[in-house]
Amino acid sequence: MPVGRNYTPPLEALNNASSGADRELERIRAFERTIGRFVGTHETEIQLDFNDWVPTNSAIDRVMTYEYPTPPTLRYDPAFSEIDGSPLEGFSPRSARGGKNSRHGVFFGDLHFRNGLDLPVAVKPYEEEDPKKTAWSTLKDYYNGLAVGHIGLYSLQPVGHLLDGSKTGYSITLLEETLTTLDSIDWSNYYPNIGAHPGMSNIWSQIGRQAAMLHSLGANTHWDMAGRNMAETAEDYAFFIDWESSVISPVQPPQAEMRFEFSFPDLKELMRTMCFSPYAQPEAGLGIFHGKNGDLWQAFRDVVFDEYLGVREDMATAAGDKAQRTEVMSELDVLQGSLRNYMREKLEPMLQLPKTDVVNQA
Amino acid sequence: MNVPAPHNRLPERSTRPEQDTGLRFSLAYDLIGSRDRFINHPSGSSRIITYPKDDERTERFRDSLIRSELVLGNPTSDENDTEHIFVVPRSARPLSYDAVSQTEGNYSYNDGKLFYDLGYMLAQVLRVDEEPQVIRGDVGHAVAIVEFTQRNERALFLAPGVERLLITLEPDQTPVEYYADALGREFGIRFKAGEIALQAGFAKAEQDSEA
Numbered sequence: 001m002p003v004g005r006n007y008t009p010p011l012e013a014l015n016n017a018s019s020g021a022d023r024e025l026e027r028i029r030a031f032e033r034t035i036g037r038f039v040g041t042h043e044t045e046i047q048l049d050f051n052d053w054v055p056t057n058s059a060i061d062r063v064m065t066y067e068y069p070t071p072p073t074l075r076y077d078p079a080f081s082e083i084d085g086s087p088l089e090g091f092s093p094r095s096a097r098g099g100k101n102s103r104h105g106v107f108f109g110d111l112h113f114r115n116g117l118d119l120p121v122a123v124k125p126y127e128e129e130d131p132k133k134t135a136w137s138t139l140k141d142y143y144n145g146l147a148v149g150h151i152g153l154y155s156l157q158p159v160g161h162l163l164d165g166s167k168t169g170y171s172i173t174l175l176e177e178t179l180t181t182l183d184s185i186d187w188s189n190y191y192p193n194i195g196a197h198p199g200m201s202n203i204w205s206q207i208g209r210q211a212a213m214l215h216s217l218g219a220n221t222h223w224d225m226a227g228r229n230m231a232e233t234a235e236d237y238a239f240f241i242d243w244e245s246s247v248i249s250p251v252q253p254p255q256a257e258m259r260f261e262f263s264f265p266d267l268k269e270l271m272r273t274m275c276f277s278p279y280a281q282p283e284a285g286l287g288i289f290h291g292k293n294g295d296l297w298q299a300f301r302d303v304v305f306d307e308y309l310g311v312r313e314d315m316a317t318a319a320g321d322k323a324q325r326t327e328v329m330s331e332l333d334v335l336q337g338s339l340r341n342y343m344r345e346k347l348e349p350m351l352q353l354p355k356t357d358v359v360n361q362a
Numbered sequence: 363m364n365v366p367a368p369h370n371r372l373p374e375r376s377t378r379p380e381q382d383t384g385l386r387f388s389l390a391y392d393l394i395g396s397r398d399r400f401i402n403h404p405s406g407s408s409r410i411i412t413y414p415k416d417d418e419r420t421e422r423f424r425d426s427l428i429r430s431e432l433v434l435g436n437p438t439s440d441e442n443d444t445e446h447i448f449v450v451p452r453s454a455r456p457l458s459y460d461a462v463s464q465t466e467g468n469y470s471y472n473d474g475k476l477f478y479d480l481g482y483m484l485a486q487v488l489r490v491d492e493e494p495q496v497i498r499g500d501v502g503h504a505v506a507i508v509e510f511t512q513r514n515e516r517a518l519f520l521a522p523g524v525e526r527l528l529i530t531l532e533p534d535q536t537p538v539e540y541y542a543d544a545l546g547r548e549f550g551i552r553f554k555a556g557e558i559a560l561q562a563g564f565a566k567a568e569q570d571s572e573a
Contacts, residue, residue: 024467094510095517097463097471107469108510120510177453177510178387185386186461199385234409234452235400236384278461 027105027125028093034164035088040073041113042085044160048147054249055150056143060136068135072164077146080159086115094120094175098184104244108175120175121159124244127168137244138162138169144243145173151217151250153210154239156231171244178234181241183227183278187288191299199236201303206238208307211266214240216315216328219249221262225269227286256330263335267308268342271300275347290351297343305339378402383409387455389434389506393499394523398450409452411435412445413523423525426490432483434506434519448522453509456521458502462552471507471517477556479518480505481541481563487520487528488537489571495528496540502548538564 046067052058067075076083093109104124111119126137138161145158156179162170182203190200207230214220222229223245232238253259275296276285288303289296309332316328382388383398389411390398396413411434415421424446427433435450457480463472483505488494497504504524511517531537538561545553545560553560 022467024465024469028469092512093469094512095469095471096510097460097476097507098509110512175510177451180386180455180509184461184463185459203386232384232386234384234387234455235381236386 024105024107028091028107028109030168031107031123031125031170032091034072034162034166034168034170035091037164038072038074038088038162040071041083041087042073042075043078043081043083044075048143048150050150050250053251054247056140056147056248059143060139063139064132064135068163069131069165070163072162074160074162076160077158079157080119082117083113083119084115086113086117088112089114091123098180111172119159120177122156122173122175124171124173125168126171129167131165131167134167134169135163135165138171141171141242141244144246144248145171147248148240148243148246151214151220151248153214153217154237155243156241176231176233179231179241180233181228182230182232182238183284183286185232185286187286191288191292191303192294194299194302202236203232203238204304205307207240207270208304209311210239211270211304212308212311212315215259215263215266216312217250219251219253219258219262220247222246222266225266225273226283227273228284252324254327256327256334259327259331260334260338263331264338267305267335267339270304271339271343272347274300274303275343275351296348297340300339300343305336309336386459387453389450389454389456389503389521391499391503391521391523393503394521394526396521396523409450409454410438411448411450411522413526414445415443416526420525420528423490423495423528427487427520427525430486430490432486432520433522433524434508435522437522446522450506450522451508454506454519455509456503457505457507457518458500458548460507471511473552473556474559476507476518477545477553477559478563478566479516481538481560481565482567483518483520483563484541485537485564485567485571487524488531490525490528491530494531494537496531496537497524497527498529499527500548501541501544 046059046062048055048059074088088111090112091109092112093107096108104126106122106124108122111121113119124141126134126141128134128137142158142161145155148155149157156173156176159172159174161172187200190197194201211225214222222240222243224242225240229240229242230238231241247262253262273285274288275290276283276287277290278284278287289299312328312332316325319325379402381400381402383390383400388398390396394413396411398409398411400407400409428437433448434454435448437446437448439445439447463470465472484497487497504521504527506519506521508517508519531540541560542557
C-alpha cells in the first residue's frame with residue numbers, strides 16, 4: 001500500500017492570516033489522508049456514449065453499477081496514459097489567489113506518482129452525507145467535463161476521479177497555470193467606458209460566443225454561469241469551467257419553450273454576476289454594473305448579449321433546418337423579453353439604481 | 363456508436379511565430395518601453411519580455427535588482443543585444459487588474475499577504491542605490507504576481523525593466539508615505555485594508571537588513 005507523503009506543514013512564511021480554522025488546509029489534509037488509503041490507480045473503462053440522450057447520466061449509471069463501490073481507486077482518463085497504472089504517492093499543494101470563490105473549495109497542487117510523474121492539477125472535493133450522492137456528484141463533474149469537450153467547447157481537461165465509498169469524493173482536472181477566473185479581475189472601471197478597455201471587451205465577446213455555441217449545440221445548459229466559473233488564459237482565451245451542474249446532450253430540443261428552459265437560466269445568472277458587487281453575500285458578483293447608473297439592459301446587450309444573439313442566429317441558419325431556425329428565433333424573442341424584465345424588475349431595484357427610461361427600450 | 367470527437371483540450375496554441383500576451387496578463391508597460399509576448403516554436407512556446415537598454419546608471423540598478431532576485435524571470439540577453447530579454451513564467455500577470463481577495467488560508471494568497479510581500483519587496487528596492495530609490499508610475503504595472511506557487515516560492519516580483527522607473531525619494535518623504543499615497547490612488551478603498559500589511563512588510567525588511 002502506498003504511503004502518502006505529507007507535503008503540507010503550515011507555511012509560516014505565508015501564514016500571516018488571522019487565527020481561526022483553516023478550512024482549506026483541512027480539505028488538503030483530508031485529501032492526503034485519502035491518498036494514503038488508496039490501493040489502486042486504473043484507467044477509466046466507462047466512456048461517454050453520445051447515442052444516449054444524456055450521455056453523462058448513462059455513463060454514471062454504468063459506473064455505479066459496475067465499478068462502485070470498488071476498493072479505493074484513482075480512475076484516470078485514457079488521455080493520461082503516461083500515468084500507466086502507477087500508484088499515487090503524494091500531493092504538493094500550491095498557493096493561489098484565483099479559484100477561491102469556488103463553492104466546493106477547489107485547491108491546487110501536484111500529484112506525485114511512483115513512476116516519477118508529477119502532474120499539476122486542480123482538485124475539487126465533493127461531500128454529501130450519502131456516499132452514493134457523493135459519488136454521483138463527483139462523477140457528474142468528471143463526465144460533464146469530458147462531454148463538453150466532445151461537443152466541441154473548450155474547457156479544462158478532466159484527469160480523473162477519486163472515490164473510496166466515503167462521504168468525500170474528488171474530481172480532478174489538469175491545472176492550466178495561465179488560467180485565472182474572471183472574478184479575480186477588478187471590473188470596477190470597465191463600465192461605462194467600455195471602449196477604453198478592448199482587452200476586457202474581448203473577454204466578454206468570447207464569453208458571449210461560447211455561451212451561444214453551448215446553447216446551439218443541443219439541449220445544453222451550464223447552470224452556474226457565474227464569474228467564478230469563467231476563465232481567461234494568458235493567450236487571451238476565455239471559456240467556461242466548472243460543469244458540475246450542467247446538462248450536456250447533443251439532442252436538439254424540438255420547441256422554443258424547451259430551448260428557453262436551457263438558455264434562460266444561464267443568461268440570467270450571467271446578468272446577475274455582472275450586476276452584483278464582489279462583496280455581495282452569499283453570491284458575489286463581478287461588480288461591472290454595481291453602483292452604476294444608465295441603461296443597464298442596453299449595457300448588457302453591448303457587452304455580451306448582442307454577440308450571443310448574433311452567433312445563435314448564425315448557427316441556426318447554418319444548421320439548414322428551417323423548422324429548427326424558426327424555433328430558435330422564437331426562443332430568442334422570448335429570451336430577450338425575459339432578460340430585459342429580469343434586469344428592470346429584479347436586478348435594478350436590488351442594486352437600488354434609478355429606473356431607466358423604459359420607453360427608450362421598446 | 364461513440365462519437366469520435368477531439369479531446370477536451372484548451373484551444374490550440376497560436377501557430378504564429380509571435381503572439382502578444384493577453385491584456386489581462388501583459389506586463390508590457392509604456393513607461394518602460396517593454397513588450398510582452400509568446401514566442402511559439404514547434405518544441406513549445408516561451409513567454410518573453412523585451413525592452414531597450416539604457417544608460418550606465420540604470421544598468422547598474424538593473425544588475426543590483428537581479429542580484430537581489432527581485433526581478434521576474436531569467437535574463438537571457440548579452441552585451442551584443444540591443445534589448446534586454448527576459449524569459450518569464452506564463453502565469454505572471456500585473457498586480458493592476460487583480461480584484462480583492464480576502465480568503466484566509468495557508469494556500470490562499472489574499473490581499474493581506476500580498477501587501478505584506480509588496481512592502482517587503484519595495485523596501486528592498488529602496489536600497490538599490492546609496493540614495494533611497496522608489497518606483498514612479500503605477501506600482502500595479504511594475505509588479506507581477508505569479509499564480510499557483512509551490513511551497514517556499516515567492517509570488518511577487520518586479521516586472522522586467524522596472525529599473526527605468528526608479529527615482530530618488532524626496533528627502534521630506536518616507537518610503538511608506540510615498541507608496542501609501544501611490545497605492546491609495548491606484549487601489550482606492552481596498553488599499554486601506556492592506557495598508558497595515560504594507561507597513562508590516564516594510565518593517566520586516568528593515569529588521570532583516572539590520573540583522
